[in-house]
Amino acid sequence: MTTSTNTVAAEGQPIAHSVDEIERQAATAGEGVREHDAVFQTVRRPFEVPLVTKIDARDVCVDYGTKRALHHVSIKLPEKAVTAFIGPSGCGKSTFLRCINRMNDTIENCVVSGEIDMEGEDLNDKSRDVVLLRARVGMVFQKPNPFPKSIFENVAYGPRIHGVARDKKHLGEIVEQSLQRAGLWKEVKDRLDEPGTGLSGGQQQRLCIARAIAVSPEVILMDEPCSALDPIATATVEALIQELRENYTIVIVTHSMAQAERVSQKTCYFHLGYLVEEGPTETIFNDPREERTRQYISGVFG
């Protein structure tokens, strides 16, 4: 009991300015109030042609100790498409991303509630085997983080720990295929024994993508994958994302509005732990309904 009151008290302050607005919206939308924390209603913009849903997150809240980082977020992530999460720093977009493969489990006193449904299974169920889940939902991080091993070993890491490869030859095939899909094969095929840390930043990030692909995930989560890269490397990675979309469900967190516009089909705008507006990327960028979305996209703050 005490923790819940604390939470409300702690977060009441910073979001106060938006509550009026929210209530007005809630009233116009004609929907009831579920609980005092959930008065907030996400503005949802429809797709002309509805996309197939891969992951359906319902009412996800994240608490770090007594501080609530994410408030009742519900999102449907479309299959074989790119969904972009945008919003100012600390808005909860990365936190939500990390819920999808349960990376928040590795953080002490982080509690995730709600349901995250992937093809009928709740990912957030405590009895789930997170190790298997993470093989299905891969992740690429903000800073390229190749292991201090050879390029080959970096890509072979996932297949090895999951026992995917039948034999050495098969493992080699998986590594080659993954590197090819990540568009790195041509550049590194003659130096697979060299350390992955010796590659350039953009190559390292593509190596990390290859590493994630190697365990044939269904979903790839990317947490600001280009923020540590120069514009040319960024362009290469973006092109890669476009290609990967054919086979994988991709979720990307980005601080670059232009990048979100270029690579994604769906965009979700987060603000102060709330999902403010979501919908087709084109609609969100050309015709934002929410004032804060419009301001953020046009660079008034962020």
Place this chain on the structure above:
Amino acid sequence: MNTLIVVAVILLGLSFAYRWGVATSRKVASTTGAKMHSRYGYHGILVALWCAIPAAIVFVLYLVFEPMIAEAIMQSYLPRAVAADPALTADAMGRIRNIASGFGASGEIPAYQQAAANALSRVSNTAGLATIALAAAAGIIGAAMARARITPDLRARNFVEIAVRIMLIVCSAIAILTTLGIVLSVLSESIRFFTYVNVFDFLFGTTWNPRFSSTGSGGQGEFGLLPLLWGTIMITIIAMLIAVPIGLMSAIYLSEYAGSKFRFIAKPLLEVLAGIPTIVYGIFAIFTVGPVFYEIGKLIGLDIRAASAFTAGTVMGIMIIPFVSSLSDDIISQVPQAMRDGSYGLGATKSETIRRVILPAALPGIVGAFLLAVSRAVGETMIVVLAAGNSPVLTLNPFDAVSTVTVTIVNQLTGDSDFASPQSLVAFALGLTLFVLTLCLNVVAIYIVKRYREQYE
């Protein structure tokens, strides 16, 4: 000269000089009405410094020239027979000094020694008093001159800054020069030892039997280093076999598995182990561990000596655990979180991540930590003195008594021995061996650790 009184006088004088400077500075400020470049305190310190430096120079000069003068005086009193033999001269001079200082000398005192001592004490008394007077005068003159220079424009603050810098340089120079001096003296004494014993006989000899020494007689023993070195190596290996797995595992647990609360309590507790004096470990080894091993050996039909390489190595291993654990813990914590995230993100379990990513990444650093631990084990003395059994023979059996380099140094230098004999001088050669050994280990370890640290920066 009573040292306490001298110190008190010096402090009093300095504080007086400081007060004098401050007061003068205030007066200058109020009479001229100008803004002083430096605060009053800086003028005070400057005056005190100018008081201390000339006085210190006088004292240093006294310390440098006093032995020369004393020697000249004593020389003039020595009979021709004594003066002709350098060994006898040194002996006589030592006795004269002891008599003059009131310490006295054993045996009958020849008349010439008594006379020389009387002269020496007379001269050194006057010289001492003269030095004090001179130093005081120099201090007063210095302070007065510094005081006269106080003006609003005097950059006392900057001068004090320079003085602070010089003081720091002198302190670090003392630290470095002392180390250098120790090395040089060990080196020169070792060279002296090698005039008695062939270097190769020492390095590759398999028998350690130095015999006893007595002044004058050239009793030659056998000084083979190998039994001692092997004892050291064997005990070190046993210690590392115990310390490395336990230390490393506890480091992994503390840095990767333990909650922050447990870590908060456990880490300092583990480090308390490092604070236990080694002699206490030695007592523990000889009274508890040794007998227990002996009993266990009897039960399983093994002949385990209570004081053996095994006992000493085990206890030394326990001593080193916190060292290994704390260093490895630091190094494992330095592996970036991104590595862990990358591995977890691929669906690796915790132990897979540790085995396949964290440990390989931290390996160079951990190796460095191990080498530092080895160099500690090699140099450790008290535990082995008490628990290794002190038997300098080559043996492969860890349950036998052995001896180590450190133990032998202790043995060769304790008791009544002639410091000019090879039996004592060998301690320097052994010390040099140990020093070179640990120096190499440390250099390699520091190099590895350093290179590892750069990897993630």
